[in-house]
Amino acid sequence: MNLENIQANLQQADPEFAERTDTRRKALKDFAGFAGKVAITALPFAIGSFFKKAYAGPPPSSVIDVLNFALTLEYLEAEFYKAGIAKGSALIPSAAAMQAIKTIGTHEAQHVTFLRTAITSSGGTPIDLPKFDLSGGSGSGNGPFKDAFTNYQLFLAVAQTLEDTGVRAYKGQAGNLLGTGAVLTAALNIHSVEARHASHIRQMRQKAGFGDAKPWITTRQTGGIGSIVQANYNGEENTVQAGIEIKGINGQDITVSEASEGFDEPLTKEQVVALVTPFFAK
Numbered sequence: 001m002n003l004e005n006i007q008a009n010l011q012q013a014d015p016e017f018a019e020r021t022d023t024r025r026k027a028l029k030d031f032a033g034f035a036g037k038v039a040i041t042a043l044p045f046a047i048g049s050f051f052k053k054a055y056a057g058p059p060p061s062s063v064i065d066v067l068n069f070a071l072t073l074e075y076l077e078a079e080f081y082k083a084g085i086a087k088g089s090a091l092i093p094s095a096a097a098m099q100a101i102k103t104i105g106t107h108e109a110q111h112v113t114f115l116r117t118a119i120t121s122s123g124g125t126p127i128d129l130p131k132f133d134l135s136g137g138s139g140s141g142n143g144p145f146k147d148a149f150t151n152y153q154l155f156l157a158v159a160q161t162l163e164d165t166g167v168r169a170y171k172g173q174a175g176n177l178l179g180t181g182a183v184l185t186a187a188l189n190i191h192s193v194e195a196r197h198a199s200h201i202r203q204m205r206q207k208a209g210f211g212d213a214k215p216w217i218t219t220r221q222t223g224g225i226g227s228i229v230q231a232n233y234n235g236e237e238n239t240v241q242a243g244i245e246i247k248g249i250n251g252q253d254i255t256v257s258e259a260s261e262g263f264d265e266p267l268t269k270e271q272v273v274a275l276v277t278p279f280f281a282k
Helices: 003-013 017-022 031-035 040-054 061-086 095-121 152-171 182-207 227-232 256-261 269-279
Strands: none
Touching: 061 095, 061 152, 061 269, 095 182, 152 182, 152 227, 152 269
């Protein structure tokens, strides 16, 4: 779960969201500061209170819709890891690998609980667990990842792709938080943890000998997974940042690969929806 992504989508759903919260800044400080003053177990309720005060009552349905969209994506990740963990040693071969997957899975389950509580506390109704097709077959059960829970190599490949895509999606919203101070700081702190998940899965693949999976993305390479997930990595070959060409910058011997590795490229919300839609049963 990424607060940066949620906040940005709230801004899209309600263009006056920032203004609403800014007018109450003296009372609430800001989103991150407010959250930082309460115990983690109470944080979802604090967020609910934040929204109610910002809108002088329950937030509009568009805001709840944004939170429910975030919840839907968290459901997907949580269910994917849950299914893998349920297979036990028949899928995940070592105790160390199992512990890593359990830790990431636990984080995703916590995010689901967090969002459900925050939505309820805001006066909304969290969506129920959707019906997923973890094979990526849009409900057919016969998608390209149908063997992910019997084939450890494919399981890690799907995990890597989901994590990498999530990180790019979160980065896509960073610009919408410029000027929000502690809110941006808190969001980037959460974003960094999500990036560590992606890096760890990639290192697990590399250690197991499953392709050339570096801890980072090189150009638009999938790390040995192949064309089946190419769309998730398109655009990562960019070497120009803020109008500056990184390749060979200042006469330094920086290759295209090295230039691309230094920066992750964002994905829009629409792009992310298109990429994950096959995981939802129709």
